[in-house]
Amino acid sequence: xxxxxxxxxxxxxxxxxxxxxxxxxxxxxxxxxxxxxxxxxxxxxxxxxxxxxxxxxxxxxxxxxxxxxxxxxxxxxxxxxxxxxxxxxxxxxxxxxxxxxxxxxxxxxxxxxxxxxxxxxxxxxxxxxxxxxxxxxxxxxxxxxxxxxxxxxxxxxxxxxxxxxxxxxxxxxxxxxxxxxxxxxxxxxxxxxxxxxxxxxxxxxxxxxxxxxxxxxxxxxxxxxxxxxxxxxxxxxxxxxxxxxxxxxxxxxxxxxxxxxxxxxxxxxxxxxxxxxxxxxxxxxxxxxxxxxxxxxxxxxxxxxxxxxxxxxxxxxxxxxxxxxxxxxxxxxxxxx
Amino acid sequence: xxxxxxxxxxxxxxxxxxxxxxxxxxxxxxxxxxxxxxxxxxxxxxxxxxxxxxxxxxxxxxxxxxxxxxxxxxxxxxxxxxxxxxxxxxxxxxxxxxxxxxxxxxxxxxxxxxxxxxxxxxxxxxxxxxxxxxxxxxxxxxxxxxxxxxxxxxxxxxxxxxxxxxxxxxxxxxxxxxxxxxxxxxxxxxxxxxxxxxxxxxxxxxxxxxxxxxxxxxxxxxxxxxxxxxxxxxxxxxxxxxxx
Numbered sequence: 001x002x003x004x005x006x007x008x009x010x011x012x013x014x015x016x017x018x019x020x021x022x023x024x025x026x027x028x029x030x031x032x033x034x035x036x037x038x039x040x041x042x043x044x045x046x047x048x049x050x051x052x053x054x055x056x057x058x059x060x061x062x063x064x065x066x067x068x069x070x071x072x073x074x075x076x077x078x079x080x081x082x083x084x085x086x087x088x089x090x091x092x093x094x095x096x097x098x099x100x101x102x103x104x105x106x107x108x109x110x111x112x113x114x115x116x117x118x119x120x121x122x123x124x125x126x127x128x129x130x131x132x133x134x135x136x137x138x139x140x141x142x143x144x145x146x147x148x149x150x151x152x153x154x155x156x157x158x159x160x161x162x163x164x165x166x167x168x169x170x171x172x173x174x175x176x177x178x179x180x181x182x183x184x185x186x187x188x189x190x191x192x193x194x195x196x197x198x199x200x201x202x203x204x205x206x207x208x209x210x211x212x213x214x215x216x217x218x219x220x221x222x223x224x225x226x227x228x229x230x231x232x233x234x235x236x237x238x239x240x241x242x243x244x245x246x247x248x249x250x251x252x253x254x255x256x257x258x259x260x261x262x263x264x265x266x267x268x269x270x271x272x273x274x275x276x277x278x279x280x281x282x283x284x285x286x287x288x289x290x291x292x293x294x295x296x297x298x299x300x301x302x303x304x305x306x307x308x309x310x311x312x313x314x315x316x317x318x319x320x321x322x323x324x325x326x327x328x329x330x331x332x333x334x335x336x337x
Numbered sequence: 338x339x340x341x342x343x344x345x346x347x348x349x350x351x352x353x354x355x356x357x358x359x360x361x362x363x364x365x366x367x368x369x370x371x372x373x374x375x376x377x378x379x380x381x382x383x384x385x386x387x388x389x390x391x392x393x394x395x396x397x398x399x400x401x402x403x404x405x406x407x408x409x410x411x412x413x414x415x416x417x418x419x420x421x422x423x424x425x426x427x428x429x430x431x432x433x434x435x436x437x438x439x440x441x442x443x444x445x446x447x448x449x450x451x452x453x454x455x456x457x458x459x460x461x462x463x464x465x466x467x468x469x470x471x472x473x474x475x476x477x478x479x480x481x482x483x484x485x486x487x488x489x490x491x492x493x494x495x496x497x498x499x500x501x502x503x504x505x506x507x508x509x510x511x512x513x514x515x516x517x518x519x520x521x522x523x524x525x526x527x528x529x530x531x532x533x534x535x536x537x538x539x540x541x542x543x544x545x546x547x548x549x550x551x552x553x554x555x556x557x558x559x560x561x562x563x564x565x566x567x568x569x570x571x572x573x574x575x576x577x578x579x580x581x
Contacts, residue, residue: 046406046568053410053562057421071422087407094414097377102391102422320377 002075004312005063005099006305007056009092010084010112011139012043014055017301018067022309023122026067028295028302031055034179041178049087056095074105078308081109081318082325089324097320108308109318111328112299113140118149118310119296119303120263127290132259134250136274137266138164138179141210141246143253145333146263149310154330155253156208163242164268166212170219170238174231184235185272191232193240196222203245208253215241236273243277251281257333263290267298338549339389340396341419342542343376345412346404346432347457347506350376354383355542361387365506365536376415394425396555398545400537401429403465403484403565404457413562426555428545431563432457432504437469437476438540439531440502447471447500452479454495456519457504459484463566464491464519468499475547484566488519497523505530506537 001020008015015030033051037043064071079096081089093109100107116135121127132155133144141162143155161169164181171180174187198218201211219238223229254262264278269291282289296303340355353363362383366375384390399416402409413429420427430438437455440447447453449471457465464485470477485491495501503519520528535543 049407049410050562050564053414056414057417057557060421087410090407091410091414094376094411095418098415098418099422101377101380102419104390104392320381321374323374 002309002312003069003073004076004078004305004309005074006078006110006301006303006308007092007096008080008112008299008301008304009052009056009088010080011088011299012037012048013299014052014059015299015301015304016056016059016063017305018063018069019302019305019309022306023125025302026069027063028300029059029063029066030300031059038178041172043085045085045087048085049091052088052091056091071099071103074099074103076106076108076308076312078108078110078304078311080112080115080304081322082111083328084112084326086324086326093322093324097322101320106312107318107320107322108311108316109322110304110307110311112304113142113328114149114152115303115307116265117144117146117263118307120265120290120292121149122303122306123292123296124290127261127263130259131261131263132250132254132257133263133265134246135266136163136246136264136268138162138168138268140266141212143208143250144330145257145259149307150314150316152330153333155257155333156210156249158210158212160211160213161216163210163212163246164266166216166242167238167268169216170234173220173223174234181268181271184239187232187235188239188273191230191234191236193236195233196229196237198222198237198241200241200245203248208249210245210249212242239271239273243274246274247277247281250278251285251287254287255285260286261288261290263292265292265297269297270294338396338546339394340398340542340545341394341416342398342538342545343380343412343416344400344432344435344537344541345376345408346400346402347408347504347537348405349506350379351536351538352376352379352383353536353538353542354387354389355539355546358546360539360542361389363536363539365533365538376411391419391423394419394423396425396545396549397427398541399427399429399560400432400435400541401560402432402563403482404432404459406562406564406568409562409564413560417557417560420557426549427557427560428548428553428555429560430541430544431482432537433465433467433482434476434478435537435540435544436502436504436531437467437478438544439504439535439537440529441471441476442535443502443529443532445529447502451500453500453502455502455504456491459566462487464488465565466491466495468495482563482565488517488522491519492522497527499527501528503528503530
């Protein structure tokens with residue numbers, strides 16, 4: 001039995017988890033700061049950092065209590081060190097490093113986005129790399145070629161806004177509260193996606209990059225020029241446009257790489273319309289779609305402890321000067337012409 | 338009795354390992370940014386130097402600020418986690434009190450019954466200060482901690498005829514010419530610059546040792562960063578309302 005502690009403070013959620021053997025979750029606790037940032041219409045980094053340092057110790061206590069374990073029983077400490085808000089990451093990194101140093105346990109730095117991919121394996125251990133990953137969330141829209149859980153290549157990504165950012169901002173324009181994803185989905189179910197023509201940004205470009213700021217602007221202009229547009233129709237058209245671009249380009253990338261499995265993860269992977277579009281295309285081309293369960297799709301620390309276990313097994317250890325980074329740069333896959 | 342003390346509130350990280358009245362190892366270094374990379378390396382160096390292991394420690398002391406917001410969180414995160422993981426007491430002291438304690442060890446310390454002002458220089462010319470008095474049992478603070486945006490404000494608050502003890506660890510900020518240096522506003526005999534001995538961490542460790550000896554109990558949850566100064570939101574917008 002290998003017991004791991006996972007700590008994630010990359011953005012606005014403080015998360016602590018205890019996981020055994022990479023996938024048995026003993027405790028998975030998250031404190032959302034959402035209400036604390038609402039008045040600003042987005043996450044205020046300094047406030048996020050301040051809340052992390054207040055919340056993390058009660059959370060650590062609660063996690064060990066829930067799991068019925070003591071800190072000395074740990075085999076390793078995994079902590080998110082990239083990507084995220086620097087000030088927030090630093091809090092988790094300081095706490096993670098100190099737990100590891102105080103108890104003389106191995107420290108393992110984990111990439112938050114790679115951990116999102118690993119969450120799919122935690123859900124279903126038959127999942128084996130290589131496969132293609134579409135990572136969609138409020139901050140990311142990335143296509144990754146996963147050769148192993150510690151060997152990723154960047155296939156494509158957004159050039160401007162993440163798809164979740166676009167959905168949130170459009171949702172706000174429609175008067176929905178943030179995060180707008182679930183409400184937008186409900187609204188879209190009642191609307192007609194053909195009632196409004198929206199662009200499909202970069203759909204026909206000969207690469208695997210995305211762009212969603214234009215779509216956001218198109219929705220804003222449509223609402224400005226025609227305030228009478230029924231919100232359900234706008235939501236339906238918006239999600240249809242986003243889903244079409246995401247699903248078609250993802251399937252095209254899978255064809256190019258010759259992968260039969262596609263993992264869709266991140267918070268926006270919970271969206272019904274995007275899932276439907278992906279499933280439909282996958283069925284036609286014989287690809288298998290994998291979606292981690294909702295609890296592991298959103299930000300959590302269990303996936304950090306999980307991927308930490310994978311690295312631990314492979315003998316990876318981080319030094320005490322493990323740096324925190326705001327951004328991750330993967331090797332970019334060279335596309336065959 | 339062994340104590341680990343850490344101060345990451347200033348541009349120089351200060352760490353000390355204390356054992357029964359003697360400093361087994363102590364270090365004070367200007368760190369590269371961000372501080373979290375450096376502080377753990379420094380601490381590991383000190384453990385290697387002394388041959389101690391973290392489990393040998395009996396208590397912890399940390400500076401809770403005011404000072405660098407991020408620095409405080411790294412220092413508190415580090416020290417509180419040690420205390421949490423090893424189930425040992427942790428004591429927090431504010432940066433101005435540490436400066437005042439260090440003033441007592443200077444060549445010309447403040448005299449008994451004579452109030453003095455301890456000052457810590459923060460970023461962009463901010464001065465954090467409080468008035469203290471040497472009493473039989475040690476130090477007594479009268480009133481609250483204050484911050485002023487420049488040295489002139491500080492002098493106006495306390496009067497130019499007070500005696501000031503200035504923590505010069507952030508003195509490099511004075512060269513940034515963001516505000517008039519305190520030394521230009523005061524008569525030379527009114528201003529004492531705090532030297533390097535004892536370092537902030539050494540003063541912290543000594544304070545924690547004294548508190549432990551007098552039976553003071555530690556309150557883990559109460560050890561929180563003391564930011565004192567409000568932070569601004571964006572370059573122009575200063576209040577949440579401005580953003581709407």
